[in-house]
Amino acid sequence: MYKKLFSAKKIGSMEVPNRIVMTAMGNHIANEDGTVSEADIAFYGARAKGGVGLVITECACVDFATGKGNLRQMSVDDDKYIPGLKQLADEVHKYGSCIAVQIYHPGRQGIAEMNGVESMKSASQTECQCVHQPTHEMTTDEIKEMAGFFISGAKRLKEAGVDAVELHGAHGYLIGQFLSPYTNLRTDEYGGNFENRMRFLDEIIDGIRKECGDDYPIIVRYSVDEHMDYAGHPECGLHLQDGVEIAKHLEAKGVDALDVSAGIYETMNVAWEPVGFDQGWKMEGPQAVKKAVQIPVIGASVIREPQYAEQVLEEEKCDFIGSARTFFADPDWAVKAREGREKEIRKCISCLYCMETLMAADLSPVPMGCAINFQGCRESQYNDDTLKKDGNGRTVAVIGAGPAGMEAARVLAMRGFNPVVFEKQEQAGGQIVLASKPPKKEKTGWLVEYQKHQLEKLGVEVRLNTAPTMEELKALEPYAVFVSQGSKPI
Structure with missing residues (x-):
């Protein structure tokens, strides 16, 4: 049953035991100093135990002091984080799964006061119309320094035994701010034409290759289409044809896989879809990318049912099925699918309670959670075994x-x-x-x-x-x- 879904496939030198990927999702359970918590280890371990082939963690900060998205978020900007990351990797490996850590900086989508700065770093001085924070255009020195933060973060991940690094260039965060003509209005070597807008990400990739070697898998997550029509600006931002060109460029740079998503904060509904979006509604993005490149493509598109996941793979719309909320709602989704217990799967209903509680977590006594899985983010306290x-x-x-x-x-x-x-x-x-x-x-x-x-x-x-x-x-x-x-x- 589900022969394609449960077949192994390599991403660079990393062999993933099946085609199921838990994509990155914030959970607000790291320790306040950015170290991996016992709750993190239990959370990601539960998904590995539940049969997910590749677990990708929440976005971890490459600059914890001034680049947090919330007050409880993993970090990779200091050697002190390596022991906790190793514990996390060991827990996931215990169940035969692979692990990647996603690294990022929020840029214009971060909160200045939380990060102790007057303005957030960005490709250009453009205010996000969702969070409305002051921003400033990064200097060349700031860009070089930030690229170094990404590179050293990846080096620490390799040292910790993490199987791969994922660079977060999707959803309007800092790397994506350089990629998109909507947020990159620069006139120097980091802005303007396609080649210049790719330069920041290119330098990060080149640096990671130099520090970690050609065999350390690099995955790039990016928005293949920013869907600015949802924000009333259809002429702005990245469109599907731009996303395909980015894919070709990244393959040529030697990236090992592409994690294809969509949207930025201004078009948040296409990234974290509410209930009205149909299963598979944006698979045209991953499918277009897969047709254009030879490297593996991870596709996310409100995929909830194993039957549909298998169909997507059979139709060669992508190489790996990606989702975050699917496995938040039911960490045992993969095991149940493999054993033919589909009726036992607690399918995510796209109610967005997880996002509601995550966005409010810094100011609320209510922790992040799932409306239909009370154990979500509480696995260290509540699990079926205990x-x-x-x-x-x-x-x-x-x-x-x-x-x-x-x-x-x-x-x-x-x-x-x-x-x-x-x-x-x-x-x-x-x-x-x-x-x-x-x-x-x-x-x-x-x-x-x-x-x-x-x-x-x-x-x-x-x-x-x-x-x-x-x-x-x-x-x-x-x-x-x-x-x-x-x-x-x-």
């Missing part, structure tokens, strides 16, 4: 078979309790049933499908069309009663 199995068959009544009630029943059953679920409606799902009915909201219903299958698998009794009386509840002699009678509109 879950108490103390139910001893005791009965627990659960009133309401919406998402909260069904999740309660699922975990209670895993702990060895005997949950009995009461639902006054004729079907389970609660308000999610209604929420999934509008056009383009169908993915929301995936949660109900998953939960219903879980309860069936665990043998949980669900009594539909039943609103229990107090006498009926007492008759069960329940150890506890969970009241999950529905949320209220905000």
Whole structure:
């Protein structure tokens, strides 16, 4: 089953055991000094254990002092980070997976006050229309220094035993700011024509080759199309034909793989899509790049189902299936697909709770999380292996078979309790049933499908069309009663 999806393929000297890539995603769980945390090791280890072939970490800072995106982010700008990175690599390798660390600087999309500067470095003095931070055009000396930060960061990754480095040139961050004519308005050797706009990235690649050798895999993630039509400026930025030219250029430079994405902060919806975007909607980008180059192409496009992933590979639209949220929602996605347990996959519903909590994490007591996977980012505290199995068959009544009630029943059953679920409606799902009915909201219903299958698998009794009386509840002699009678509109 899924022969293509579970076939091995090389990226340079690195052999990836399958075509499944967890692409980079911020998680706000690193230590405050930029070192790898126990939570990081548990988080990425869970995805490797779950069968992901290549795990790519969140973007790590090459300049932690003035180039953070948030206050809990991994860094590679000092040798003190090497031991933690080695621990992380060892954890991922334990399960037979490969690991790459993505490195970056936010440039104009960073927050000046957070980074202790008056203005953020950028290719040009152009303000991001999303974060609205002051910026300044980098001097030649600043550019050379920054390239050195990327190069030394990659060297530390190799020393730590990380299999590959990914340079983050997508989504409007600093490297991308040099690549795009929308953000690069320079008139010197780093701006203007195509060759000049590529120069900053070229110098980083050349430096990494010199320091790390020709056999250390370099992956470049970039936006093949910035989709500025979504921001009302269709004439601006990078378009698909530009992205294809970038791909050809990077292949000629000796890059080992291309991780093809789209968008910048001003067109954020095409990078971190809300529920209305269909599975595979932007595969034309990776497909166009694959037709133009011989090196492997990682394609991300709201891919959620293994059947669709296999189809994309068979149609040769890309070489590797990339996603971040897919594996945030279910770290065991790959194992379940390989074993033919598709109904057990907890598919990401594109609700963007992860992005909501990540963007607010520095100012909120609520940690980053996943709306449908409570364990996400909390693997070091909550995991199935350490879950108490103390139910001893005791009965627990659960009133309401919406998402909260069904999740309660699922975990209670895993702990060895005997949950009995009461639902006054004729079907389970609660308000999610209604929420999934509008056009383009169908993915929301995936949660109900998953939960219903879980309860069936665990043998949980669900009594539909039943609103229990107090006498009926007492008759069960329940150890506890969970009241999950529905949320209220905000």
